Amino acid sequence: MMLNHIPDSIEIIDYKDDGKDTRHYRFRLLSKTHHSHWHETQAGQFFMLNVPEVGEAPFTFTEPPNEQNEFSALIRKMASVTSALFDLSKGQIVGARGPFGQGWPHTILKDEYILIVAGGCGLAPLVHLINTLIATTENKKIVLIYGARDEQSQMLIAQQKRWLKTITIYHTLDQVSEDSNFNDGFNLLKGTPLDVLPQALSSFNSLPSKVLLCGPEVMMNSIAQTSIGRGIPETSIYLSLERRMHCAVGLCGHCYLGDQYVCKQGPTFSWQQLQSFRSTA
Amino acid sequence: MNIYLLDDIKKLQLHLTYQYQLHQIVKNNQGQSHWQQISTDQFPTLLHEKAQTSIKDFFFAQQENILVFNGEYFQETLPSPNPFVLFGVQSCDLVAVNYQDKFFKNDPYYQARRKHCLLVGLDCISPCEHGFCPTVNAGPGVRSHTADLILHPLVNQPLEKPQWLLIEGSEKGAMAIKHMTIKGQPLETAHWHYLTQRDLTLKACKQKFSDDSHINIAIEKINNNNVSAVFWQKVAIQCIGCSGCTSLCPTCSCYGTRSIKLPNDNISQERFWDSCLYEGFQKEASFHNPTAEAGKRVERFWRHKFSDGIATEFDRYGCVGCGRCEQTCPGVIGVHSIMKRIANDA
Incomplete structure (x- = not known):
């Protein structure tokens, strides 16, 4: 079947700020002419947002398209595409193609002990998964470590407060100010997610059966290596990678990783897969 | 498939122009050979040398609009070229098109052009510079699955x-010459011994190629991970990121996209050839760049040409041995230069 490079039209129906230069966007699909799999979106998959006259960039769904054809994304103002989006108003029309890529492993619903480590914007690709885990499964132990540079850079705090009823959350900040709030239910520590990893791991009765990582690659590499050192198998550690993408269908070449394309074979990889690709990188 | 004898190539050219726009390699005033549309x-x-550029841009355009946005909807803008024939394509370039056919199998823009093209291959009977x-x-004889028609010059044949x-x-090639006649007569069927003669000529041509053992030695080293990051970084100092190699390479296919406002206020999106050797090729909006080091980019380029992983996916390496990168690279790290250094120094 021929690929379709053409976006469907979407309307910006709402947005609200969350953290520094970051917004939750709510979109509505106005047409499904070019892409017919919107309602099969898996947690961890992504879409290409097209801001006409500016360009395209990949973003993850924080909520996949629902029956009203509405979906959400957390978007941080970084460069041309996101800056132009931030200048648009509610009701304006942009474009979207998707869903693309491989999401988080389906087997995770069967796991009892799950450790999730996210840094900065890296929490966004995990939101839909965490919501699904909380809504569909019981008797699970889920621990989230969320690292950010400082309090202003933290995102999804309201969402995380809702999760607190069900999961344990550690916050780490590179810089902690004097008035940082230590009493809002989160375990706040100065440092990086790696500093809190031993404490988080020891909170499980046994080792977590899945470790999910998303954030800066340096952070993910160090967490993965430490987890492996603690006896967690390479096949149980999953990462979501960020790469520049133009096509999202394995043609333009920009997101290559060894002989693979992150847009097609990823963005979610097991640590074991990743090592085999990196050996050909 | 049938085999015929031809005394005059112009009769075939003329016949094909009844159905196709003819393109052929010609030489310009500076002695450079390039593809050009030919008037009837x-x-x-027919030139027995490869053109300076490959034929990839006939199918994968250097620059093309892929959609238009009218303020409400996005619409595809597919090309619709007239049927055209590329007459006299060397085997290396045909093998590259076959590779690209697989890579762009599901790309509507590539296929919209490709389906209108008839490929007439030309056997090489002597080695070319750097090839x-x-x-x-990938040569010197045209692989039958890569061309619709194949021309083989009969050497030492008496003029009469x-x-x-x-x-x-x-089948497409057979259809193109189905009704071709010469002086009112159908084409003369060739005896099978002409195929034996062809094999002998191509075998003799193969033997005239210079020793390329450095290529095989280097391929093995690359795939056994015996080329260090330090080596790649060292040779990458010579890469000035000019994109000469990626533009001329018949199997390179990276592209970027950009949005453009049209005079009628509609917005179009264009795709254009990009190069994995540009510093910003993988640079993200966050400024994270997984291939910020030139060594990584140069390594990627050569792995894309000689990795066993690519060979598994496409049934062959990404390099077709045309040697254009050697010819064009101002930093002297084209295929022979780099593979010799890998074979000897890495």
Whole structure:
């Protein structure tokens, strides 16, 4: 079947700020002419947002398209595409193609002990998964470590407060100010997610059966290596990678990783897969 | 598939122009050979040398609009070229098109052009400068699955005898010459011994290629991970990121996209050739750049040409041995230069 490079039209129906230069966007699909799999979106998959006259960039769904054809994304103002989006108003029309890529492993619903480590914007690709885990499964132990540079850079705090009823959350900040709030239910520590990893791991009765990582690659590499050192198998550690993408269908070449394309074979990889690709990188 | 004898190539050119726009390699005033559309009253001599550029841009355009946005909806803008024939394509370039056919199998823009093209291959009977097609199984004889028609020059043939062998390579090729007649007569069928003669000529041509053992040694080293990051960084100092190699390489296919406002206020999106050797090729909006080091980019380029992983996916290496990168690289790290250094120093 021929690929379709053409976006469907979407309307910006709402947005609200969350953290520094970051917004939750709510979109509505106005047409499904070019892409017919919107309602099969898996947690961890992504879409290409097209801001006409500016360009395209990949973003993850924080909520996949629902029956009203509405979906959400957390978007941080970084460069041309996101800056132009931030200048648009509610009701304006942009474009979207998707869903693309491989999401988080389906087997995770069967796991009892799950450790999730996210840094900065890296929490966004995990939101839909965490919501699904909380809504569909019981008797699970889920621990989230969320690292950010400082309090202003933290995102999804309201969402995380809702999760607190069900999961344990550690916050780490590179810089902690004097008035940082230590009493809002989160375990706040100065440092990086790696500093809190031993404490988080020891909170499980046994080792977590899945470790999910998303954030800066340096952070993910160090967490993965430490987890492996603690006896967690390479096949149980999953990462979501960020790469520049133009096509999202394995043609333009920009997101290559060894002989693979992150847009097609990823963005979610097991640590074991990743090592085999990196050996050909 | 049938085999015919031809005494005059112009008769085939003329016949094909009844159905196709003819393109052929010609030489300009500076002695550079390039592809050009040919008018029907002036058929140039068939050149036995590859063009400076490959034929990839006939299918994968250097720059093209892929959609238009009218403020409400996005619409596809597919190309619709007239049927055209590329007449006299060397085997290396045909093998590359076959590779690209697989890569762009599901790309509507590539396929919209490709389906209108008839490929007439031309056997090489002597090696070309920098070429090493036999080493990478891409020539000198045209592979039958890569061309619709194949032309083979019959060497040492008396002048009064036919000078060319015309071989059908596909159903499309067979259809293109089905009604071709010469002086009211159908084409003369060739005896099978002409194919034996062709094999002998191509074998003799293969033997004339210079020793390319450095290519095979280096391929093995690359795939055994015996080339260090330090080596790649060292040679990458010579890469000035000019994109000469990626533009001329017949199997390179990276592209970027950009949005443009049209005079009628509609917005179009264009895709254009990009190069994995540009510093910003993988640079993200966050400024994170997984290939910020030139060594990583140069390594990626050569792995894309010689990795076993690519060979598994496409049934062959990404390099077809045309040698254009060697010819063009101002930093002297084209294929022979780099593979020799890998074979000897890495």
